[in-house]
Amino acid sequence: MLACQIFAFMATGKKTYQNTILDIAEALRLSPATISRALNNHPYVKEKTRKDVIDMAAKLGYRRNHMASGLRSNKSRTVGLIVPRVSMFFHAEVITTIQNDLHKQGYSLIICQSNDSVSMERELTETLYASRVDALIAACTLQTVDFSHFDKFTENGTPVIFYDRVPVEPYRATIVKGDDFNGAYQATSHLIAAGCKKIAHISGPLTSNLYQDRAAGFAKAMEEHGLELIPDWIFHQELSAENAMRAMREMFAGGEVPDALFADNDTTAIAAIQFAIEKGITVPDALKVAGYSNDPRTAIITPPITSVEQFPETVGKRIVEALTALLNSDPAEPAYITKAVVVPVQLVSRMSTSTINKNTI
The missing domain is CATH 3.40.50.2300 (Response regulator)
Incomplete structure (x- = not known):
């Protein structure tokens, strides 16, 4: 058995092998170096030669051993x-x-x-x-x-x-x-410019840089406009639809309720809209909602949701x-x-x- 061939015995007892560069070289009567250059798209190889090599490789079922190539080149x-x-x-x-x-x-x-x-x-x-x-x-x-x-x-x-x-x-x-800080700052400032004064914030866990920055951007915009951060309306949690609905139920269970929500992802913003529909809360008149990420769903839901494009x-x-x-x-x-x-x-x-x-x- 040649060292350049890998043999395996199938259930039929017949011998099969994986063809190598040497087999292609023998079939085309070319040097192994030429075959290698052709397979690697070397600029010095003529187009006809390259095509002949590729065709023969396909005919013989040649498969390049990327692992072996990587070991040789360290790449x-x-x-x-x-x-x-x-x-x-x-x-x-x-x-x-x-x-x-x-x-x-x-x-x-x-x-x-x-x-x-x-x-x-x-x-x-x-x-x-x-x-x-x-x-x-x-x-x-x-x-x-x-x-x-x-x-x-x-x-x-x-x-x-x-x-x-x-x-x-x-x-x-x-x-x-x-720029998560600026994204949150823009969204919150936009809600304030629209007349909102009691803004809730549903954010993610503060172990993540994303929500540290977005929480800071939200707080900065609120501070600049002299608006109070109400702890009962600020959530740091996994941003799932289920958690969003639970947070909305908590916020709207009492007498005083938010007039806006800044959500740190669009899944939460969409869930907030769904909650509003169920409870007969008009959006945007009674509750304004802004999300984050500009998920395509935000453009087709009713009403379409303001969101932060992350590009x-x-x-x-x-x-x-x-x-x-x-x-x-x-x-x-x-x-x-x-x-x-x-x-x-x-x-x-x-x-x-x-x-x-x-x-x-």
Whole structure:
């Protein structure tokens, strides 16, 4: 048996093998070096030769061994990505941009979902490290406060980029994030400009940078306009529809009720609208609602919801730009961007904060 061939015995007892570059070279009467260059799109290979090689590779069932190639070059041409949930609109858009842009550069993307579980996130870092990825991109869980499970990458010169959900304390990695403080400040100021004085805030856990920044932006706008923060109307919780409905029931159970709600995600804002419909609370006359992320659902619900646009495509492109610089830098001294890359946000005003009566529900 030739060393260049990998044999396996099937249930039939027949011998099969995985063809290699040497088999293609023998079939075309070309050198193995020429075959290798053709398969790697080397500019010195004639187009006809390249086509002949690709056709013969397909005919012989040749499959490139990326693991072996990676071991030889010390590059796997793969990038790991950990996200909380791929179903979230913002992250789905970021993933699409990253994958498309990295593919143009010859990289494959390994997408992993942590399910917002710290233990799962730890397991995924182990798996991706063992897979010899050339870089790691991560949006962490809401509860991640210890980032030591990422140390194995940074200590071995593997670039790490955190985006959206990022370490609060300094970490040897590049940070790409949205301007969450300003987004919350804009949304709250917009509600105040619309005449609201009793504004509730449903936010996420303060273990996450997202909700630290959005809570600070909300508080700043309220303070600047001399409005009181009412503790019973401020919630820090998992931003699910169920939790949103529970918070709304609490706020509207007593005598004094809010005249506006700033929700730190659009799922919460949508649930608030549904609650209002059930209770006969007119939106926006009796209650104005603003959300965050500009999920496409906010534009089609009645009334359409004011929300903060995060520009996920721009976030994805900034990540790839930073990653490209890192991958092209000296592995011994990777060019980490010490200052966070902050992507601007924009308030999208819709009828949920308007004062026009004909658009109430």
